[in-house]
Amino acid sequence: MKDVQKERDSRNVTIDRVGVRNLSYPIVVMDRDSGTQCTVALVSMSVRLPHEYRGTHMSRFIETLEEYQGKVGPSNLEALTERLRSKLDATEADIEFQFPYFTRKQAPVSGIPGWMRYEASLFGACRENVFDMITGVGVHIQTLCPCSREISSYGAHNQRTMVNLRVRMNELVWFEEMIQMVERSSSTPLYTLLKREDEKYVTERAYSNPHFVEDVVRDLAVELNGDRRITWYEISVQSAESIHNHDAFAELTRDKRGLNDREGSVNRT
């Protein structure tokens, strides 16, 4: 049977990334508290395609995933990405996993536990024998508006706000630690299960602790700047304003390795 993908291509165009996306796969991830947890990932896998080949071999992407039987974590991501690169005979390979990540979280006063959902991601890239990894968390928090509180005789508008944090690290930082950093930068963290005494606590805490989206970015940046394990970070904060139909947002990317601070800003272009 003819292998059309292997045909020579004469257009002289090397393609940055070719692969599969929106592949949903059950995975098992490392978990600080209980060893591992089962979850469901959205997977993206790709390779650089040299100009002389017409196409890549899509089935090998899935085969690579199968070889690892869905076990995924910061500790084996390099091996997995490198395996993809070599199996596809490519100079570069990228893999990204995005998945819900759950922790048991106790209500702040009653102590009653419930499962709390966070978003997590792992991105690995092999390029010319250099491996690069980015880990990410998405955390819903509350922000209570400092301006609204200051100018109003009573009350203050507040809302659910999504914080996405991605980091490069030179030593393991657990998803749980990244989540805690984000939650410390909020007016109040969210909880799945709150009894009345908890709701009182959370309400008063938020009112005592007003945060613009700008404040969330800065509190988080200060903490990340002080953590030696983290070498690069990208913060995105977006709040579903409860007085508007649109969102407020703030974003910051910083490379602590002495490179250009503004590197992240090309992300948009």
Next chain:
Amino acid sequence: MKDVQKERDSRNVTIDRVGVRNLSYPIVVMDRDSGTQCTVALVSMSVRLPHEYRGTHMSRFIETLEEYQGKVGPSNLEALTERLRSKLDATEADIEFQFPYFTRKQAPVSGIPGWMRYEASLFGACRENVFDMITGVGVHIQTLCPCSREISSYGAHNQRTMVNLRVRMNELVWFEEMIQMVERSSSTPLYTLLKREDEKYVTERAYSNPHFVEDVVRDLAVELNGDRRITWYEISVQSAESIHNHDAFAELTRDKRGLNDREGSVNRT
């Protein structure tokens, strides 16, 4: 060229609805304040298919829309739906338009105007010569939690809440009127543009006017019960709780025409 759709089908299965969906089309809708407004609709069109025919003729759905040159409103929906029914030679036809609908809205104190987006919908059904129309609006409002306010020494959690209202009427009720009914049932309406004096007003108004999702449903139900033009309604309220990662919701359907009050509840099953 053979017309496969016209082939006789022997499986003896009449199909409730066959048609097109997720068709995006520019439309012009009636607007109380300025005559008409241009917008972009998501359109769904379908007919009942008798058991003896293999398929429907999809291109005729688009042709029907083209005949009306995108002019859509409560006043011509019956003609449009009936035209679809007859053009497809069917006993029943349904059409639904969902579209953003904008009004100029002034900030409550400064009076500065901005465009405010709402969701609107028109649903028409011809069945055995009876025409049925449902009009709908989707309105973001703020709800401020009465429990949080009552038990906390200061502050109260509040959030953006979506209200979907659909009604059957025996006399024209404008989208603008339906939107106002929803906004009157809120802790405070939302605005696109608020200066500081407006933000103070909106914050204090919400704090003085706490609403559970249950309160929004009931305030709205009381108003709809008292409006003789409205013969049936369906209310859905969903709030993006600012202390949780999940939403609170409340729903009520009521037929004022003396039919079974609970009719709406089969909608879920």
Next chain:
Amino acid sequence: MKDVQKERDSRNVTIDRVGVRNLSYPIVVMDRDSGTQCTVALVSMSVRLPHEYRGTHMSRFIETLEEYQGKVGPSNLEALTERLRSKLDATEADIEFQFPYFTRKQAPVSGIPGWMRYEASLFGACRENVFDMITGVGVHIQTLCPCSREISSYGAHNQRTMVNLRVRMNELVWFEEMIQMVERSSSTPLYTLLKREDEKYVTERAYSNPHFVEDVVRDLAVELNGDRRITWYEISVQSAESIHNHDAFAELTRDKRGLNDREGSVNRT
């Protein structure tokens, strides 16, 4: 601390459903092949709220879920729903779980296995001591257009099509069985991993087996009509047409228990 929810309400409006929605929770579901599988559900839980109470107690919804430690299946859904009803002291309670459901699926010729994602759902309702359960699957298939094949000298357009099937049953029908029924009604099932010999097989099978969305509905209806375990069904087929920017769809609801065949059609209104 005052219980605002317990306050008497004077508006005289009973609310059909009040509860939580978009709650993401890790669950363990029964699995025909391997006993159980871990997955992540989107949960909706609600109760009927009598007119005399101001609000429901949202935290009890989560507590009910916690009592069952996330174990969910057709065999315990009634107990879970009834527990929710009694814990909330309500006359009616509804629960719905929607979750990805994976099976190992072998490529048709090479036999190489991979994980295949399906959508699954469980809906339970306790109403006046009557329990009602609906189970559902969402299955992507391929449809190849019979008209395109017939009128063209070569080729035929085909596309990814989503089939949603929901059933009421009087005897257990596994998710796996429902999935197979849907896949038998397709031009070809989909696979996660296909080698070239598999791709040839799948391509030729689809070309030999053209299906309109109407054909999928009818093939599936004929099969469901002949299965005595199934007492009611709802079929929705939607294809992302590869020659258009919009979708084609067909829908059929049928109650085999001798009730009105058209009952399902009120679902849209």
Next chain:
Amino acid sequence: MKDVQKERDSRNVTIDRVGVRNLSYPIVVMDRDSGTQCTVALVSMSVRLPHEYRGTHMSRFIETLEEYQGKVGPSNLEALTERLRSKLDATEADIEFQFPYFTRKQAPVSGIPGWMRYEASLFGACRENVFDMITGVGVHIQTLCPCSREISSYGAHNQRTMVNLRVRMNELVWFEEMIQMVERSSSTPLYTLLKREDEKYVTERAYSNPHFVEDVVRDLAVELNGDRRITWYEISVQSAESIHNHDAFAELTRDKRGLNDREGSVNRT
């Protein structure tokens, strides 16, 4: 009334971008064929926030938009972005508009016209007195798999594929021209309205013209390389494979101005 935003901030963190997002606004855009068209945009607007200020003034973003009365196009984007920058007293400002864009498109044989929806975007950035603009289109096409066609005795799988193209230019390239470039790189363009003779034509054309996602990227790259008006481009092609549950994709970014070809690849990290 106190201006909290103007307070001095001591955390010493300059923020890359602060602003509003998911703002839906009616706009009027330039249209090659009929002068202008009304549509609905999703708007994102932001500025760089110096470390010494606590917050930005969100209402001024909306006021800037109001000044232009929703008139938006490549010809006034620089003025609009510069106005935002100066009004917010910032060193940098970004604006992005994303909106559906419609053209009248005739069926290839019958010539019957219908509205065809495309996605369009305009991105403007003022940075230190340098203005940068990127225009984009999103176009659904069909791709028919060359491998499937080659190895199968009859038929070939094909599917709806989304192509996103973004370009920087030194001379006006209309949205319509960008759309045509994308459609020329397809197995066949899509149409809203097709009669049977058109469906035959489209089916046969696709079968005669098989394209991997890789081929779409390369055909488009060759055309863009040859167009002197275009100085930079980013191509993303994603196909909803009709034999799989996941998508295939290919991406390429190229800067023709002699800068590093691989610049675009940091977009993912």
